[in-house]
Amino acid sequence: QLWLTFAPVADKTAVYFHISLEMVNWLSIVYLLISIPFGLVATWVLDSVGLRCAVILSSWLNMTGSIVRMFSVLKFLSLGSQSYWYLFVGQCLCALAQPLIIFSPTKLAALWFPDHQRATANMIASMSNPLGILLANVLSPALVPEGKHIPLMLGVYAVPAVTACALATVGIHEKVPPTPPSASATNSTSQPFLMGLKMLLRNKPYIILAVCFGGGIGMFTCFSALLEQILCEKGYSNEFAGLNGALFTVCGLLGAFLLGLYVDRTRNFIESTKICFCLSALASIVFAVVSSPLH
Secondary structure, three states: OOHHHOOOHHHHHHHHHHHOOHHHHHHHEEEEHHHHHEEEEEEEHHHHHHHHHHHHHHOOOOOOHHHHHHHOOOOOOOOHHHHHHHHHHHHHHHHHHHHHHHHHHHHHHHHOOOOHHHHHHHHHHHHHHHHHHHHHHHHHHHHHHHHHHHHHHHHHHHHHHHHHHHHHHHHOOOOOOOOOHHHHOOOOOOHHOOOOOHHHHHHHHHHHHHHHHHHHHHHHHHHHHHHEEEEEEEEOOOOHHHHHHHHHHHHHHHHHHHHHHHHHHHOEEEEEHHHHHHHHHHHHHHHHOOOOOOO
């Protein structure tokens, strides 16, 4: 997960590139800023151009961004203070890829799976993003015991990006299956992009759900990006902070897997959503109390 490459080793990154922690944080924040406008573009690409083109485009953007990031640590380029901006531009390219791939699971489930398998298929595909976050929390501290190992870390993270690009470009041939898996996949009732967007903005239950889900994503990204700085300030090591981030993600993956199986069988989507939001709110309150200066 290229998004969180530097967050688990923010202090060492700041020292290596001679920048502030705020500048290191921007390497993660830029993902969130770009995903807001480009999320609409990604939705249009998936609806109008197709799933195949969206996945291939995202893989090329991700690979290009990971390679541009490596320019920042090539000594023969003698970039000096400009090396940070190569990191930043690389992160921006990778950030453009993220909405395309994150929005793909729902389209994949709708086009390639029958009705009774869609929730599970969507859950499994969506787990790839938190799985990448898990790997970043474990790998970055392990690869960078000292700041001088940051070039090694960037090289290691470039390998899966290049591999995924090659696999997507060569291996994906069709944007829809030869035989539709269900009647709903054959007779799509989806609206044109702009009309569908207007309908969603007028749908109050959807707006409420979007705000609640957005708040949950906001908390998750905040914890993921800043956990190292929160814990290391209290004397914990990068490895311990990364372990906590990994545990945070593992529990989420396990919960998503079990919940996906449950709602596929019971169809209790609303009840499950309400319970999960309540548990998330309680857990956030406990974390805030435990990590406060009084403790």
